Amino acid sequence: MNLLSLFGKRGASASVAKNRLQILLAHERADNGSDAALISSLREDILAVVAKRVDIDPDSVKLEMDRSGDVTTLGIDIELPAARAS
């Protein structure tokens, strides 16, 4: 054992790096980079549906993608205009 390794915590950033890469590459290999196109068309379709009922500002729609393990989740967050007082 090296004396230096007695001091401080062993860095663990390499295992984080490996983990991130494995998840990312598993998705990239499967998707061939079509993610961006998919997200953009989903965004447009969903906006169109919601816009039928309410006036929404296209800029107030947030899309989030989370890839972890074998699962990809897509989160859509639409800010509805303040309800009018009756």
Place this chain on the structure above:
Amino acid sequence: MSNATVVVVTSGKGGVGKTTTTAAIASALAKEGYQVCAIDFDVGLRNLDLIMGAERRVVFDLVNVVRGEASIKQALVRDKKLNNLYLLPASQTRDKDALTEEGVASVISELRMYFDWVICDSPAGIERGATLAMRHADEAIIVSNPEVSSVRDCDRIIGLLDAKTKIAEDGGRMPKHLMITRYDTERAKSGDMLETDDVVDILSVPLIGVVPESKDVLKASNVGLPITVSDETSPASKAYMEAVRRLLGENIPVTIPEEKKSFLGKLFKGRAA
């Protein structure tokens, strides 16, 4: 008449050591007695000439040959030390479309007749220059640093090697070798750098060599000599020479570079053990 093996040195990401690797491998093969040609595909940003110390002797280049303005024999620059090593320089033209698919195909097939090994130095990126450099290869050396962005880009390049090359289109599979450069054993041991096994696991490409981070590489480029010529005792140079033996088919284990311990380091290690 020879029938060369064409090897592409590629990585996706820039600055990982493609040109250093091309020069080192080409020179080491030449020292083994083979007829070797190194081609620079980085049109507009050529540098292999500089790393090989041939920059003042470039007259014609790859684009001149592709356009029929010079013959291959006129454009080849002979190495100043190894008389069986030649360089086909890239041009400094800004025209990105200067290389044509047919032109490159005919240059490579002519070079196959004159040489035992043709080593193609790919530009960074996944554009035309990079795909043309890999197009006619028989084998690929993929250069990666033990670092996330470099590994990710290598994965993209592996995808291209399996889709956009002549071998792949003919239903074959491109043989690939992984060269890890700028490796720091101490940092990998302490968990701050991806280890060689991590990179091999992620990319699923067999290792051909591990080149340690070394001051000798910059010194070699300063004087325009490939590292395998300038300093045979350097750990980086030894790693490249070992990789070449593996490229030639020898079945030898890959040496993972060991940090040279200073006297103080040894003392510390001794005390702690």
